[in-house]
Amino acid sequence: MLNQNPRQDLRVFVVWEPVISTDWGKPSPTLPGLVPDPRVRHYYDPDRKLSARFGGVARLPSLAAQSELAFKMKDVIWDAALLYPPAATLDAQATLLLAPVMKFQTRLADTLGANRRN
Amino acid sequence: MESSPGQGRSSVAASLASVLSLIAALSCCLSLGTLLMAAGAVSASVVSESLRPWLIGFSLTCLAFAFVQTYLRDRCEFRHRRLRTVLLWFSAAMITAMLAAPNQFASVIAGRLPSFTATGHLIPFDTASFERDFNAEAQQHRLIVLLSPT
Numbered sequence: 540m541l542n543q544n545p546r547q548d549l550r551v552f553v554v555w556e557p558v559i560s561t562d563w564g565k566p567s568p569t570l571p572g573l574v575p576d577p578r579v580r581h582y583y584d585p586d587r588k589l590s591a592r593f594g595g596v597a598r599l600p601s602l603a604a605q606s607e608l609a610f611k612m613k614d615v616i617w618d619a620a621l622l623y624p625p626a627a628t629l630d631a632q633a634t635l636l637l638a639p640v641m642k643f644q645t646r647l648a649d650t651l652g653a654n655r656r657n
Numbered sequence: 658m659e660s661s662p663g664q665g666r667s668s669v670a671a672s673l674a675s676v677l678s679l680i681a682a683l684s685c686c687l688s689l690g691t692l693l694m695a696a697g698a699v700s701a702s703v704v705s706e707s708l709r710p711w712l713i714g715f716s717l718t719c720l721a722f723a724f725v726q727t728y729l730r731d732r733c734e735f736r737h738r739r740l741r742t743v744l745l746w747f748s749a750a751m752i753t754a755m756l757a758a759p760n761q762f763a764s765v766i767a768g769r770l771p772s773f774t775a776t777g778h779l780i781p782f783d784t785a786s787f788e789r790d791f792n793a794e795a796q797q798h799r800l801i802v803l804l805s806p807t
Contacts, residue, residue, distance in 0.1 A: 550794040551802065554782060558805040560710050561759035566806045570779060580790065584782035589803065592784050616803055623799040629788050640802060
């Protein structure tokens with residue numbers, strides 16, 4: 540998806556967090572290679588602090604102006620993408636929230652493409 | 658004593674099933690997961706989160722069944738059960754690797770050998786630093802993606 544959107548005014552923050560049973564242990568140092576793009580910065584969040592910072596699953600609907608959620612999260616926000624416009628802070632509402640990411644990757648790519656044209 | 662063909666087939670099937678079910682359990686990074694997602698019938702997250710413990714349990718059960726079939730119930734000549742034995746130990750090795758180091762195994766299966774140092778590195782998450790990094794790029798569009806490593 541990032542390959543199809545070479546725009547340079549995009550920064551991606553990938554936050555890896557343990558959620559499912561096979562996520563135990565230290566993450567592989569090759570993990571960033573799963574999303575290899577110079578615009579991406581990779582973080583490892585073992586305590587799932589970002590999800591807590593967002594207010595957890597309970598606040599999910601209010602995190603973005605538009606959201607498409609195709610699965611029910613239990614106690615942590617994960618497999619989700621939030622798109623923020625320029626100048627927005629982390630406390631501001633994102634323009635778009637999509638989860639799970641793979642299911643909505645076309646939608647995300649289209650939105651990024653549309654933003655670029657505007 | 659010769660084992661029945663059915664018995665041989667069942668241990669081969671059990672070995673294969675154990676590997677396949679564990680691969681399915683780690684399907685986020687595998688083509689199987691992609692296929693499931695492409696099908697759009699179910700959410701991959703739902704599958705991976707709710708079915709994963711069951712798939713792991715199923716794979717271990719199948720592996721145990723295959724060991725019993727091969728070593729306790731089968732006394733045929735080794736050459737007759739060579740394929741099954743090789744498959745069984747291959748399955749056992751795969752499953753052990755997947756369970757012992759799921760993150761590394763997922764990376765390898767996804768085509769990232771440990772010898773490749775990927776572009777970028779993992780930054781330990783700290784809320785304040787993350788917020789600073791996020792705000793420092795305020796002139797750009799920003800995408801935050803929260804993902805599970807496996």
